[in-house]
Amino acid sequence: MEKIKVIVGDKSEQFERGTPIGEIFKKFDIKGAIGALVKPLEEIKKEEHKEELLKDSKATDSGIFDLHTPLEFSAEVKPIYKGSKEGLEIMRHTLAHILAQALSELYGRTNVHLGIGPTTENGFFYDVEIEGVHLKEEDLPKIEEKMKEIVKRDLPIERIELSREEAKKLFSELGEKYKLQIIDRIPEGEKITVYKQGDFIDLCKGPHLPSTGKVGEFKLSHIAGAYWLGRSDQPMLQRIYGVAFWTKKDLKNYLNFLEEVKKRDHRKLGRELEFFTIDNNIGAGLILWLPRGALYRKLLEDFLREEHYKRGYQFVYTPHVGKSVLWETSGHLEFYKENMFPPMEMDNETYFVKPMNCPFHIAIYKSKVRSYRELPLRFFELGTVYRYELSGVLHGLLRVRGFTQDDAHIICTEEQVEGEIKKALKFALDILKVFGFNEYKVYISTRPEKSVGDDHRWEVATNALIKAVTDLGLDYDIDEGGGAFYGPKIDIKVKDAIGRFWQLSTIQFDFNSPKGLT
RNA sequence: GCCGGCGUAGCUCAGUCGGCAGAGCGGGGGAUUUGUAAUCCCCAGGUCGCGGGUUCAAGUCCCGCCGCCGGCUCCA
Structure with a gap:
């Protein structure tokens, strides 16, 4: 029978492969354990080369086993007791x-x-x-x-x-x-x-x-x-x-x-402080900002405008609706239709309420002849958009069908991409910090099934985002297939008072629109 | 969208087997003056989410709609 080496504390011993951890503990005279933290010796060897990150906190990564489980490999085993994390x-x-x-x-x-x-x-x-x-x-x-x-x-x-x-x-x-x-x-x-x-x-x-x-x-x-x-x-x-x-x-x-x-739920506070309300007759996920809330919102908006101005953004304003041809060229009708409000007919034309601001910002870019010397161009708008969300997911101010986003589009050359992404990411984190959101998760969202563009460009774009995130020293997870139809994105989700995560900031890389610009 | 819960006075809610809409807090008025939100008395009159239906009679039963809330892999 094959033997394995087991280290417990400062002692070590040989066991037959497949010995239950409970029996191993008996050999070491350990009583009262309810489970074990198991770290394969091979893994330890690997990590020894990488400084000393083998502290207790890290050890949980390698696996919690119960006493019933047979140990199949050489490992360091630490008993877990009642009361432990x-x-x-x-x-x-x-x-x-x-x-x-x-x-x-x-x-x-x-x-x-x-x-x-x-x-x-x-x-x-x-x-x-x-x-x-x-x-x-x-x-x-x-x-x-x-x-x-x-x-x-x-x-x-x-x-x-x-x-x-x-x-x-x-x-x-x-x-x-x-x-x-x-x-x-x-x-x-x-x-x-x-x-x-x-x-x-x-x-x-x-x-x-x-x-x-x-x-x-x-x-x-x-x-x-x-x-x-x-x-x-x-x-x-x-x-x-x-x-x-x-x-x-x-x-x-x-x-x-x-x-x-x-007691601190924003919906409760929103009502008590008379910040906002929702009316049956207006519709689900549509918010009425009451005077006190509107004042608060104005202060936030002023702050955001100021911060954007400082960072070289130009302000623009765009309409709330646009003809279907706009949404056809942008790809929204093909890839985003189920999230859009239904069409409106007028003067033999079909109009849609905007779910995003991008086509308008691009139209602004195209409104005159541009020189590469102008780049990067950064257009910023507090743009109000409407999206059809499933009724069951609506939630206070955090998940709605109509909202105003601080939305910017940066048009730049390929050489400028990396720097711009980093700046934008840093900007987003700085703003979150101002509001005390120090706990957040960063996701890289990759190509979804329904999407445009060739694989190579997607890969290059995704890697550019990953590089920006790692260069800023941030941890991230991959959200497989969570990207926008036109490009990958960095999503930042912040933690609320109850520990739920909500997506706030997002930085998206659109390498497809530029082709349609010429 | 789906499953479940809910929608009654400003707020939190009670309303049993269908029969004339209630409490606490808040608010208003008065008394008192003693101690840190909570002392006493009086008052407030709300389309019972909306629309149908059943019934002599519906907040209470039935149907439809609207809205809000908890969730919809944190993988055996």
Whole structure:
């Protein structure tokens, strides 16, 4: 049998490959662990060459394992205990399963069809379909009671590896149609594991606690609908959300925090301070700015104008509607129509309300003969646009159907591109900083399916954006296919008081329009 | 769009089996003067989101519409 080397603390020992981590800990006389932080030795070797970033905080990157899992490679293994941050992840995951078990005991195992049950930032959820049952908020206490009962039983949790055939057989017997779909999506060669607690068995890759009694404090928070796989052509499941922490105090703190956050909700403040309102008879996602809010808005706008002026932007104003030919040449009618308000007929012409300002700014560029010496040209407008958003996604002032954006278009030469992108990005971050948005995520959004232009140009443009982001020392994620139809973009999402992220600034690279300019 | 919840006085909400619209806070008036938002008394009269329908009678039941809110992968 092949041997692996395991380091725990300052000791190390040889084990047979595939020894469960729980047994390894026994050998090292470690008691009370609920999981393990595992770092492959190979990875450590790699990182040793890159300074000393092997601090505890970084270690979470390499993986949280439970005690049931056999260790298949040489690694450094650190025990995780109750009360630890890493342990929360395991505990919450187990709670999701306890929730599933509670549901199956309440409504009958074969009536409950489980979707996915992952952890969240502060808890967990499980997506389920229950035959003939529409859960209501009032059902939550009952479910919570059942969960507590299961916790009290302190059921040992087992991990079992199954072959693909065994797994399929098991889950089709249980009527788990969604789990069967998941099994089909598991790549060939990857292990299929199930976890069992008492009579309840569920497809899961872990990690889980050693037993149900080891969970912390939790509360089911709310129910919402959620499409299976997040796709609107799939059935709608019922998602049950819960929050969970190790101690009552932490849970209470979090619930208090949510209360505090509610008090600071911009929709509540907007009403109380008489900043804005929404009227049934005007329409969804259409905002009325009340005098006090308008004054506040004016101050913001003045500030923005000033900042743009300082950075060499020229101010322009453009109409709210334009003929269809404009939107045909811009490509909006081909690629953005589902987000546009429907057409208006007038004088044998079709007009559209603008969803974007770009075609107008380009028309301004084209309004006279230009010399390359003028470049870069930076046109800026507080442009009001209208977009058709799904009614269900509208949200206060943050997701609306009509809004005014501080929108600028920079027309420049290829040589100027990099510098301009960096300047614009820096500008956006500086503005966010003024308003205290220090926590944000940067995304590079790449080519979507429906888009124009050749691959090579897309690649060059995308790389230019990545370079700008990394040159400014920012971390970023790739939003695959999230770009605009005419080019890739840098999106900046900022965190609100509740921890939700909202996209504010975006810097887009349009290399297609210039061709249409000549 | 879809699933679920909601829409009653300025705000937060109560209105059970359908029968003459209520409370607290705020606001207005008065009293008191003692202590940091919350002392006492009085008052306020709102198309019960909108439009249909059922009924002797609807905030309460049915249908349609409008709007708001929670969510719609943080992958087994």
